[in-house]
Amino acid sequence: MIKSTAGKPEWDFNRCAVIVAHPDDEALWAGGTILAHPESDWMIVSLCRGGDPDRRPRFFQVLKALKASGKMADLDDGPRQIPLPEEEVDRTILSLLPQKRFDLILTHSFEGEYIRHRRHEETGRAVVRLWEKGPLQMRELWMFAYEDDSHTQLPHSIVNAHHFYELPPSLWKQKHDLIVRTYGFTEDSWEARTTPKTEAFWRFSDPARVRRHFAERNKSHESPGSV
Numbered sequence: 165m166i167k168s169t170a171g172k173p174e175w176d177f178n179r180c181a182v183i184v185a186h187p188d189d190e191a192l193w194a195g196g197t198i199l200a201h202p203e204s205d206w207m208i209v210s211l212c213r214g215g216d217p218d219r220r221p222r223f224f225q226v227l228k229a230l231k232a233s234g235k236m237a238d239l240d241d242g243p244r245q246i247p248l249p250e251e252e253v254d255r256t257i258l259s260l261l262p263q264k265r266f267d268l269i270l271t272h273s274f275e276g277e278y279i280r281h282r283r284h285e286e287t288g289r290a291v292v293r294l295w296e297k298g299p300l301q302m303r304e305l306w307m308f309a310y311e312d313d314s315h316t317q318l319p320h321s322i323v324n325a326h327h328f329y330e331l332p333p334s335l336w337k338q339k340h341d342l343i344v345r346t347y348g349f350t351e352d353s354w355e356a357r358t359t360p361k362t363e364a365f366w367r368f369s370d371p372a373r374v375r376r377h378f379a380e381r382n383k384s385h386e387s388p389g390s391v
C-alpha cells in the first residue's frame with residue numbers, strides 16, 4: 165500500500181484519463197490530483213449532461229482551468245436512475261476517448277462515493293469491463309475511494325484506501341473555486357461542503373484484482389463480524 169500524505173505523491177504517468185458520470189465529479193473527487201500534475205496530458209470525459217445548456221459550458225471552463233481536453237456524452241440522467249444497458253455505457257466511453265491506451269485512468273469505484281448514484285457505479289464497472297475485454301488499456305486504474313457512511317455524513321476519504329493525497333491549502337482552494345465559481349454551486353451546497361481536502365483512491369494494475377477487492381469489501385460489509 166502506498167500512502168502519500170505530504171507534498172506531491174510519486175508520479176510517473178503521462179497519458180491520463182478521467183472518466184466520470186457527471187460534470188463536477190472530476191473536480192470533486194480528483195481535482196486536486198489533476199491540478200497537482202499539469203505536466204501530464206489529461207483527457208476528461210463525462211458520460212452525462214452533454215445536452216445540459218448550463219452544465220456543459222461550465223464543464224469546458226473547468227477543463228480549461230485543469231489544462232485538460234475532454235468530451236461529454238448525454239446518457240440518460242433522469243431522477244429515476246433507470247439502469248443503463250452495459251453495452252450502451254461501454255460504447256459511449258469508447259466513443260468519447262480518442263485513444264484507448266493510457267498510463268493512468270481515474271474513475272468511480274463499484275460503490276460510488278455516496279448512497280447512491282447509479283451512474284457512478286455503472287461508469288466504474290464499464291471501465292473495468294473494457295479493461296478486461298481489451299479495448300481500453302491502462303497501466304494503472306485509480307478508483308475514487310470515498311464514502312458517506314450510509315448518508316449520515318458528507319462523503320470523505322475511506323481510511324484504508326490505497327492512495328491518499330492531502331491537498332495543500334492553496335490547491336484545495338483552487339478546487340473549491342471550481343465548484344463554487346465555475347460550476348456555480350453555492351457555499352452551503354452539498355457539493356461545496358463535500359469538496360474533499362484529502363483525495364483518496366483504490367489503486368489497481370490488473371482488472372481481476374478490482375473484482376476481488378470489491379467482492380471482499382462487499383462480503384465484509386454483509387457480515388460485520390468478520391473483518
Ligand SMILES: [Zn+2]
Nearest residue numbers: 185186189281
Ligand atoms: Zn456525479
